[in-house]
Amino acid sequence: MVMNNRNILLIIILILVILFAILGAILGITYYRSNNPSSKSSGEIYCLTLDDMYFNLRDSKRIMKAIITIEADNEDTIKSLEEKEFLIRDDINKIIRNKTEEDVEGSEGQTALKNEIKNSLVELFNDNSITNVYFNELVIQ
Secondary structure, three states: OOOOHHHHHHHHHHHHHHHHHHHHHHHHHHHHHHHOHHHHHOOOOEEEEOOOEEEEOOOOOOEEEEEEEEEEOOHHHHHHHHHOHHHHHHHHHHHHHOOOOHHHOHHHHHHHHHHHHHHHHHHHHOOOOEEEEEEEEEEEO
């Protein structure tokens, strides 16, 4: 079967049109994703660090000092937490004052305490964008 020059030219033009359409779709999707505000916020992390906090441990004469940072993946959540810092401090006080020295000893105790504080804050503010709690400083004396 012999193709004439006109048929070959039409096939080449058709292939080029399809390639340009695919390239345009890929560039359009890439541009939309890079300029979409909801996709930008998904990778960012925001933090709120509380001032020094002091706690009496249960059944102990020792005092615990902590500097706590709360992490969230939503800037609005951090702004809301800043406005209600008194609630956060109260909630953390309730949790830690019911802990004994043994409860907060070692890395396992501290990890469990961080998780309990995080879960309590998520429940208190009904906000799953609170992702973690950190102890910047933790001293028992």
